[in-house]
Amino acid sequence: MACKRGALIVLEGVDRAGKTTQCKKLFEALQRSGKPAEMMRFPDRTTTIGKLISAYLENKSDLEDHTVHLLFSANRWEMVPLMKKKLEQGTTLVVDRYAFSGVAFTSAKPGFCLDWCKSPDVGLPQPDLVMFLQLSPSEAALRGQFGEERYEKSDFQRAVQNKFQQLMKDRSVHWQVIDASQSVEDVHKDIMTHSLNAINCAQNQALAELWK
Numbered sequence: 001m002a003c004k005r006g007a008l009i010v011l012e013g014v015d016r017a018g019k020t021t022q023c024k025k026l027f028e029a030l031q032r033s034g035k036p037a038e039m040m041r042f043p044d045r046t047t048t049i050g051k052l053i054s055a056y057l058e059n060k061s062d063l064e065d066h067t068v069h070l071l072f073s074a075n076r077w078e079m080v081p082l083m084k085k086k087l088e089q090g091t092t093l094v095v096d097r098y099a100f101s102g103v104a105f106t107s108a109k110p111g112f113c114l115d116w117c118k119s120p121d122v123g124l125p126q127p128d129l130v131m132f133l134q135l136s137p138s139e140a141a142l143r144g145q146f147g148e149e150r151y152e153k154s155d156f157q158r159a160v161q162n163k164f165q166q167l168m169k170d171r172s173v174h175w176q177v178i179d180a181s182q183s184v185e186d187v188h189k190d191i192m193t194h195s196l197n198a199i200n201c202a203q204n205q206a207l208a209e210l211w212k
């Protein structure tokens, strides 16, 4: 009998919402409970495309806005064969940002509509669960200053948050809003509950295609 597939679990949210902290905790908890899991993050700055993106984010290079949007998408597509292989082998993937960040960040720039921004990512593996770590700008500010990277400005982050709210109206995606203002442990408990459900459901379902 073919082995049961792993789940594709994505964490999204604004800067300092706790995505990286929670991806790591979820990954470690799944491993401890004997469920095969791996962590991924986008952008993946290690590939040739990822290095172009990283230089752009660090303000070491400038790229035209459409161009960088397509590079972010290409950086996901280049990982799709590996992602599918892992999922089919039964490994659950815990992913720090995905196409939703891609759309929210570019569509927060002037002159970009949601539909254009979504189009290059149409057909990517559909996440079984997307958890949005919700945190107000004032609570995020208590967690430290913005860094030096290109998008780390409060006005832009507010615009990004609004775009995420628009994306969350789409019922074809399994969104789950998580109250990220709780303690690290309480956020983890919520995330674990939703993830275990998603892993159970994914076992018996074929992997679908995003926004198709």
Ligand code: ADP
Residues within 6 Å of the ligand: 013, 014, 015, 016, 017, 018, 019, 020, 021, 022, 143, 144, 180, 181, 182, 183, 184, 185, 187
């Ligand atoms: P993100 O990946 O969303 O930008 P991080 O996981 O890097 O966020 O966390 C940003 C900062 O906030 C880190 O210093 C982290 O230790 C802290 N942090 C994360 N989760 C919480 C929480 N629930 N309560 C308080 N501080 C947190």
Ligand code: 2DT
Residues within 6 Å of the ligand: 042, 043, 057, 072, 073, 097, 098, 099, 101, 102, 103, 105, 106, 151
């Ligand atoms: P971190 O590496 O700190 O998460 O920051 N972004 C991300 C986009 O503009 N488009 C995308 O497709 C993705 C995945 C969000 C990465 C920065 O890049 C932005 C913050």
